Amino acid sequence: MSLKLASRLLLIFFVSLFYTSSYAQLKDELGAIHGNFQIDAANYQRDTIIGADPGKEVFRYNAFGNINYQKGGFSAGVRFESYNPPLLGYLPGYRGSGVPYRFARYQHKDIDITVGNFYEQFGSGITLRAYENRGLLYDNALDGMRVIFTPKKGIAIKGLVGKQRTYFSLSPGIVRGIDAEVNIMELFDSILGKSKTKVIIGGSYVSKYQQDQNPTLVLPENVATGAGRFTVLRGGFNFNAEYAYKANDPSYQNKYSYKDGHAIIASTSYGMDGFSIMLSGKMLDNMSFRSDRDAQNTIAMINYQPDFSKFHTYSLMAYYPYATQPNGEVGGTGEIQYKFKKGTLLGGKYGMDITINGSAYYALDTTGIAPINDTLNNYKYSTNYGSIGNEYYHDFNIEITKKLSKKLKFTLMYANQFLNQSIVQFNTPDKEEHPDITSHIGVLDVVWRYKTGSAIRIETQGFFGEYDYKEHAIDANGNKNITSNTGSWLSGLIEWTPNTHWSITVADQYNFINPDDTKKIHYYFGMIGYTNGPTRVSVSYGRQRQGIFCAGGVCRFVPASSGLSISISSSF
Amino acid sequence: MKKLLILSSAIILSLSAFTTSDGDKIPSANVKKLDGSATNSNTFKNDGKPMIISFWATWCKPCKKELDAINEEYAELVKETGVKLIAISIDDARSSGKVVTDVKVKGWTYEVYIDENQDFKRAMNVNNVPHTFLVNGDGEIVWSHNSYAEGDEEKLFENVRKLAKGEKLAH
Numbered sequence: 001m002s003l004k005l006a007s008r009l010l011l012i013f014f015v016s017l018f019y020t021s022s023y024a025q026l027k028d029e030l031g032a033i034h035g036n037f038q039i040d041a042a043n044y045q046r047d048t049i050i051g052a053d054p055g056k057e058v059f060r061y062n063a064f065g066n067i068n069y070q071k072g073g074f075s076a077g078v079r080f081e082s083y084n085p086p087l088l089g090y091l092p093g094y095r096g097s098g099v100p101y102r103f104a105r106y107q108h109k110d111i112d113i114t115v116g117n118f119y120e121q122f123g124s125g126i127t128l129r130a131y132e133n134r135g136l137l138y139d140n141a142l143d144g145m146r147v148i149f150t151p152k153k154g155i156a157i158k159g160l161v162g163k164q165r166t167y168f169s170l171s172p173g174i175v176r177g178i179d180a181e182v183n184i185m186e187l188f189d190s191i192l193g194k195s196k197t198k199v200i201i202g203g204s205y206v207s208k209y210q211q212d213q214n215p216t217l218v219l220p221e222n223v224a225t226g227a228g229r230f231t232v233l234r235g236g237f238n239f240n241a242e243y244a245y246k247a248n249d250p251s252y253q254n255k256y257s258y259k260d261g262h263a264i265i266a267s268t269s270y271g272m273d274g275f276s277i278m279l280s281g282k283m284l285d286n287m288s289f290r291s292d293r294d295a296q297n298t299i300a301m302i303n304y305q306p307d308f309s310k311f312h313t314y315s316l317m318a319y320y321p322y323a324t325q326p327n328g329e330v331g332g333t334g335e336i337q338y339k340f341k342k343g344t345l346l347g348g349k350y351g352m353d354i355t356i357n358g359s360a361y362y363a364l365d366t367t368g369i370a371p372i373n374d375t376l377n378n379y380k381y382s383t384n385y386g387s388i389g390n391e392y393y394h395d396f397n398i399e400i401t402k403k404l405s406k407k408l409k410f411t412l413m414y415a416n417q418f419l420n421q422s423i424v425q426f427n428t429p430d431k432e433e434h435p436d437i438t439s440h441i442g443v444l445d446v447v448w449r450y451k452t453g454s455a456i457r458i459e460t461q462g463f464f465g466e467y468d469y470k471e472h473a474i475d476a477n478g479n480k481n482i483t484s485n486t487g488s489w490l491s492g493l494i495e496w497t498p499n500t501h502w503s504i505t506v507a508d509q510y511n512f513i514n515p516d517d518t519k520k521i522h523y524y525f526g527m528i529g530y531t532n533g534p535t536r537v538s539v540s541y542g543r544q545r546q547g548i549f550c551a552g553g554v555c556r557f558v559p560a561s562s563g564l565s566i567s568i569s570s571s572f
Numbered sequence: 573m574k575k576l577l578i579l580s581s582a583i584i585l586s587l588s589a590f591t592t593s594d595g596d597k598i599p600s601a602n603v604k605k606l607d608g609s610a611t612n613s614n615t616f617k618n619d620g621k622p623m624i625i626s627f628w629a630t631w632c633k634p635c636k637k638e639l640d641a642i643n644e645e646y647a648e649l650v651k652e653t654g655v656k657l658i659a660i661s662i663d664d665a666r667s668s669g670k671v672v673t674d675v676k677v678k679g680w681t682y683e684v685y686i687d688e689n690q691d692f693k694r695a696m697n698v699n700n701v702p703h704t705f706l707v708n709g710d711g712e713i714v715w716s717h718n719s720y721a722e723g724d725e726e727k728l729f730e731n732v733r734k735l736a737k738g739e740k741l742a743h
Contacts (some may be wrong), residue, residue: 271676335670
């Protein structure tokens, strides 16, 4: 068939399709195409005062676009991504452009098949979680195939095989997994269907294969992990627990230890109108599981070791965040929420909300076992589960939210935090360079809705570090060498929303106490945002403090930067 | 050349017919109910009345502010328009245990689902939360809004009232 003929036929096809069908029918016949886009770009500048040096590549951006097609049970999609080079603070390996994500999926009655890329989670994620967080540039999508089979209401079986994304290519190991979940009440609907108590049990098995190319060690090429889980729900009561075991898996992360891994994760909560209580605890020992044993950072992580510590949204409370220690830890988080009803003494006319939250995490109590027979192949350690090691982190905080009138509302918050910074963030025992940080942090956030659709929000924060910096302020050569202790901070922010489309923010963070006088710096920041339906555009200018940014259990180091940023996101 | 032009314009015309965001049905994706049972987004229904679909997370302050602000007027709005709000939590394993307690303590009477694997979020092309959609009586997505600023709920209420009367929405 000649090109001319083909194009004519196509023309007839599209024109007839367009004119013979009504609009709605056409859409039903053709299916729907949707997508979303996001571009974050920055033009950095050198700012010696805060130590920001972008190098020669001053213009950087992160961009992606998803296009998805769906018709009935069939869907397919692609994602284009481009980073030339990525913004500061993201893994530099992402440099480049490409289509790292594409899939085709078909769902019909009891079967659901995906080929190409997909995301998946088994239970709490301790055996497998293929996950994306575009804002963090965390993406370990699997590339392979997945089948979800629902033979009967109440039973779901998932099976998958694939390789994980690593930047614009794939990690070397092959991941294979199976998961089954049974909802007892749904399965025995005729007998138990009316029961108010719901019981769900599940189990998963995941194994990885990676060739051993190590010249000195004999490494296991197949490594398996398995887990069992259990959930009970009744009204506002919820309990769930999961236990996981991992076979010996020497890796860069665990310093090539041949010890096996264990995890226990449990959580219970109760909620009713105006009151709730939640308790979560975990013990993780050597459960880091990657499809590339030599990988670092957030690359090629097969599983997810959950972090229950509070996810803070106020910047000074989030400045020394916690992240699950991949080699092991023990601890827990609890939270109580209470609502003082309208018309009570503390509740006043509009009620008052109070949240008390606490977390504490510790190292495991471990003892190293020296290699036997003069080889490195037996390096192990033993864990004494009866006791705990050094403190890693704690955070006790209380938050009060109260509406004073129809127009005025405030949030008052206090936190006491401790961070074993040298271990948690820098993986070194050097406490001179990275001292423990104990802090008291206060926040007052006031919103004044001065007329319908218009508001002014004023946020003030104070961070008071307890560390005795004088002792460490000057090293043997007389140099001031405090890099990780930043003293105390004050922060102020004003956000004006004149209408539902626009918002204008100005903010400043000031390092008002620092052992090094030259570091008593203002970090000013301004932003204008415009929102219209699904589209959001913002332009900002200012300084970004160096720090660790964590979300969804993943942290990344963000260097100090200064410059102009623009962000555009939309969907259709 | 002329034919190529006609051809491409025809393709663009037909594409535009099925890329318009107005009027598409809710895509199908697996989500979890608060009682742990599995369901699909294609079961979201409200007997010919409008629906609000709001993506949120327990760690997202603006999301909770928006849902709280809607909650203050919700009972009245339901009475007036018959609207139903479906709140989709995108909390992952770190915080999904908090969804039930947050909903209970806040006294929200919304229909809440957990999108733990973010399948529905991807199917609806949500980049960031909060992201709120309006679905008309025919089950078609006709409006959406990303982010929340104080007072945004007023616009949402206005649109819900219009939809309940069968009027068309402008962005």
